[in-house]
Amino acid sequence: MKIVELNLIDFGKFHNQIIDFSTGLNVLYGENESGKTTIFKFIEGIFYGFAKSYLRTLRTTADYDKYMPWEGRNYRGSILFETNSNKYRIYRDFISKEYYIYDETTGTDISPELEGYSRSNLSFPGEFFFGIGSELFSKVFVIQEDLLSMEDQTKEILQDQLTQHSAQALESFSAYSSLQYLVNLKNEIGTTKAKKKPLGSLHHERENLLKELESLEDIRKEYEISISQLRALEEERELLEKEFSLSQTQALFEERSRLESAMNMKNNLNNEIKSLELEIKTSHLLNTVSDEEIDQYISNLHSLDRIKNDYDRISTAKKESFQRLKKLHSEFHLNKDVENRYKEIEKRYMKNKKLSKRIQYIFFFSILPLLMFLYSYYSGQINVFYISLVLLAAVILAVLLLFSAQKKLKDEIKQKTKSLVMDYDLPKLSTKELLQNYMPLHTDASSTSEYTLIQEQIEDYDLRIDHLIRQEDEKTEELRAFLFKIDKVDILTFEELENLKNREKSIIETCIQKKSLLKQVESEFDFTRLNYLRDLKLEKKDVEKFETINEKVRDNSTKISALKERISFLEPKLEQLLESTERVEELNVKIEYYNNRRKGIELAIESINLAKNNIYKNYIPRINNMLSTLMSELRGEGAVFKMGDQFNLSFLNSSDKYISEESLSSGTFDQIMILIRLFLIEEIFKDEFPLILDDAFIRTDQRRLGILLDYLAEISDYRQILLFTCQQREKELLDNKNIEYHYMNL
Known part of the structure; x- marks a missing residue:
C-alpha cells in the first residue's frame, strides 16, 4: 500500500492543505508545533474515525476533540492511496460521522460492495484495508518518541498476530478472537455473585426461595397467633360498643x-x-x-398625578438650588477672610517700603552733618563741631529706631504670609512673590449675580409650589364632590x-x-x-370521657384491620409452599448445567493459551538473534539481547549477567523498541503497509542514526516510509549517503 495524497480540508491547524507523498522514503521536516503529529493523526482519523475499539456503543477518543479545526465549521478531509494496483480515496466528515470509499478511476462509492461493510462502524476503512484495529495500527505502524513502549493490550494483540501467522494450516483460526469469544461466553454465564447473569440470577433466586421455605413455618405460626389475637380484639370491641352511647x-x-x-x-x-x-x-x-362628570373625574385624577410629578420635580430643583446657595454663601465668607488677610499683608508690605525710603532719605541728609563734623574737626571750630556732633547722633538714633521698626514689621509680614499659605494650601513663596502672583480671591460680580439669581429661583420655586398645592386642593375637592354623589369616601x-x-x-x-x-x-x-x-354550662369532663371511649374504639378498629390485612397476606404464602419446593428442584438442575458449561469453557481457554504460548515462543529465538545482530552493529561491539514471552527485555552485560531493560539508557531502549516493531511488521504483516515514524530518533546519536537510516532505506524498496522530524540531521545523513528520498518542508 502507498499513500499518494493527503487533503486536509479542515483539520487541526490546517485548512485546504494538500500533501503529496512518493514511493519509498519520505522525509517531512517541520519545527515544533508545525503540525507533524497533526498530519499522521489525520491519517489515523481518516482510516479509523477516532472511534474507540472494543465498545458496543459509539464513542470517540480524545483526539476527536483535540484536532477540531482552529478555523471554520467543517471538520473533514480525504486520503488518496494505492493498493494492489488500484487507487482509492477515503473521504470522511468527522462532524456527521460519515465516510465514503471511492474508486479513484471511476469516481463511484464502493463502500457497500466491500465485505463486512457497516456504515455505523467508523473504523471500517482501516480494518478492511489494514486488517487490524485502530489500537494496533497506532501502536505498531506509527512509531513516536513518547509512545515507544508497548502496553499490555498491544502485547496481547501482537502475540495473537504471531499465533495466526504460525498457524498457517488454520487460516481462519485466531487465538485472540477465540479467547475473546470464550471469555465472552464465560462472562455471559457469569458467576454466582453476578445477579444479572444467568448463573448468578438462578443462584440468587434459589437462595431467596430457600430462605422463603425456611420462613414458611414461621409464617404458619404467625398466622395462628394472628387468628387468636383477632378473636380477642373482636371480643374487646363488643364490650366497648356496649359502653359506647352518646350521653x-x-x-x-x-x-x-x-x-x-x-x-x-x-x-x-x-x-x-x-x-x-x-x-x-x-x-x-x-x-x-353623566359621562361628562366621569370624564371630569378621570381628568382630575390625571391632573393630580401631573401635579404630584411637578411638585416632586420642583422640590428637587429647589433643594439643588438651596444647596448651591449654601455653597456660594460659604465661599463668599471664605473669600472675604482671604481678602482681608491679603490686604493686611499688603498694607504692612507697603508700610515697610515707606520705612525703607525714609531710611534712605535720612542717610542722604546725614551727609551734611557728617561734612560739618569733619570740617569743624579739621578747622578747629568748636561750636560747629558740637552742633554737627549732636546732629549726627540724632541721625544715627533715628536710623536705629527705623531699623528696629522695620525688622518688627518684616517679622509680622513673614508670619502672616506663612499663616495664609498654610491655611489655604498655597505654594511656598516669599511675600513679594505672593503679592505679585496671587491676587486675592475677590467675590466677583458673576458670583454675586449667581447668588442673587439662585435666591430669585428659590422664591420662584416657592410660588410655583404654593400654586401646585392650591391646584391639588381644588382637584381634591372636585374629586370628593364626585365621590359624595356616589356615596364613596x-x-x-x-x-x-x-x-x-x-x-x-x-x-x-x-x-x-x-x-x-x-x-x-x-x-x-x-x-x-x-x-x-x-x-347550661356543659361539663367538659363528660365530653372527655366520651372521647376516651371513642379513642379506644378507634384503636381497636385499627388493630383489627391490620390483623385482617396481615392474615390475608399470609394465606397466599402458605399456598406457595408446594410451588416454591418444585421451583427449587428446577433451579438445581439449571445451575448444575451452567456450572458444567463454565468448567468446559475454562478448560478450552486453558488449552488455547497453552497452544498459543507454544506457537509464538518459536519466534522468540529469531527476535533475539535479530536484536543481538542489529544492536551489535549499532553499539559497535558484541551485544546479546533476550526478549521474553511477554516482550520483556534483558541484555548480557560485561559481567555475563542478564540485566533488565530498566538499566538501559533511554536512547538504547528506544532503538531496541524500534527494531522489535520493525521485525514484527516484517514478520506478521506481509502486506506492504506504510510505516510512520514521528521524531522517533530524538535520543539516537549520529552514528546509530546513520545505521538505522540505511536499514529504513533498504526496506523502503518495498514499503513506503513516512519519516517526520524536527531536525535537519536526517536530511544531511541521507544526502551524504546518496540515498534517494522525497523531502517536504512544513
Missing part, C-alpha cells in the same frame, strides 16, 4: 358547637351582604352620573371606577346568592336555643 350531655355539647359555627356563618354572611349592597348602591349611583382609581361600573350585574347576583344562603342557614338552625345552651 345527653354530649349531644347538647355538639348541638351548641354546631349552632355557634352556624351563627358565625350567619354573621359573616350579613357582613358580606351589607358590603355588597353598598357596592350595588355605589354602582347604581355611578350609572346615574375613599378616592377610586380609574380601574376601580370602571370595575365598579361594569360589575353591577355580577354584584347583584352574588348578593342574591348570599341572601339565599343566609335564608337557608336561618331555616336549618334554631338560633333561639343558642343562648339556652350557653347558659
